[in-house]
Amino acid sequence: MKKPKLYLLILIFCSCGTAKNTKSDICLYEVGIPSIIEMKSDSYSTSDYGIIRGQFLNRADSLPIENGLIKFAEFIKIADKNGEFTIDLSPDSYDVEFSFLGFNKISKSINIKNKEIVNLKIYLGIADSWTDFETDNPRKLKKYIKKQNRERKEKYGI
Structure with missing residues (x-):
């Protein structure tokens, strides 16, 4: 009596939490892409404050990410439709976190000097995920995902 229950648990676990009645349902782990930040502080403003200026970009295709979040201390700022913010x-020195849903967040400690402008390019990488697929050929799909994960590792150094 215990063995059928065990098999049932294995079937439920292998289906990523979905209860489908197809034999072609498969759950695979997809490796994401890590996030990076490029920082330059080579210009100065006429303001008495320091300025952080930047843009959120998708690391996979370098397209802007609209509404990216910038968090530090108790402050939250949202980037505009082009992914830009000021x-x-x-x-002072600030620990800043950059994030957006579905992407890997990244943190950076930034030291702001008086009248300094810090320019940032935040390349957010796609987060790791478990994906539930329905396919007629699970072996072919597994092979494709493994190849995709290997290519991401070679390209992005995961």
């Missing part, structure tokens, strides 16, 4: 800050 923040005036008093001179």
Whole structure:
């Protein structure tokens, strides 16, 4: 009596939490792409504050990410439709987190000096995921996902 229950648990676990009655349902782990930040601080403003200026981009295709979140201390800022943002800050050191739903978040410690402009390019990488597929050929799909994961590892150094 215990063995059938065990088999039932294995079937439920292997289906990524979905209860489908097809033999071609398969759940696979897809490796994401890590996020990176490019930072330059080579210009100065006439303001008495420091300025962080930047843009959110998708690391996979370099397209802007609309409404990316910038968090530090108790402050949250949202990027515009082109993924761009500008923040005036008093001179200090800040731990800043950049994120957006479905992407890997990234944090950076930024030291702002008086009248300094820090330019950032935030390349957010796609987050790791478990994906539930329905296919007629699970072996072919597994092979494709493994190839995709291997290519991402070679390209992005995961």
